[in-house]
Amino acid sequence: MTIIDIPAGWPADEAAARALQRELRGRLVLDEPGPEPGTGHVTGLDVAYDDERDLVAAAAVVLDARTLDVVEETTAVGRVSFPYVPGLLAFREIPTVLAALDSLTVDPGLLVCDGYGLAHPRRFGLASHLGVLTGLSSIGVAKNPFTFTYDQPGPDRGDFSPLLADGAEEVGRALRTQSGVKPVFVSVGHRVSLAHACAHTLLLAQRYRIPETTRHADSLCRRALKAALGGGP
DNA sequence: GCGACAG
């Protein structure tokens, strides 16, 4: 099993990482609607950690956006490339996630990330970062509101309310994917509109709160991590 | 200065 190395020139500290985010932020494209919901491919991405052994396993699972059938799955294992710092999550996951994406043989279509895109202290979260690096459309679907505020959306599936930064700027939406269940937090990553990002999320979360893409990727990266642990040391 | 803080 190959273990992905941390790239040369990778940010050595928090200041360098923040500077890189501000630089890459300039390449973010926010004026495209993105792929039509329900068509083409959608790819779920997620990672699992073993801080003890300094390992991170990433999974990419491509689904048919219309049927939600699995089209292809890949994994990659790497060294943990950054400590967890709120606002710098991307630096912890990106090298290994990119390796998993690189080994796909089909078009990933829309990237669905476990975390945020525009809803970020510098408006450049994981989903935006991955979008810019790959050039692909991307969205972020997070399970927690991070530092943002929102009013409770209506009780029905599809109801939503704005996710606000500084109490005023809409950086995403609290979207109810299942009636009577806590909402998820959707934000635009790269080359997708917020309306489409929410439409994609609803199509991917017809049965559970979390999108099928993320659910598949979550279980796969956990299995990949266990496999790496069992067959490595 | 202190607390909060995606995964």
Added chain:
DNA sequence: ATCTTGTCGC
């Protein structure tokens, strides 16, 4: 994220 059994429910 991760540590973790049984349990309630479809």
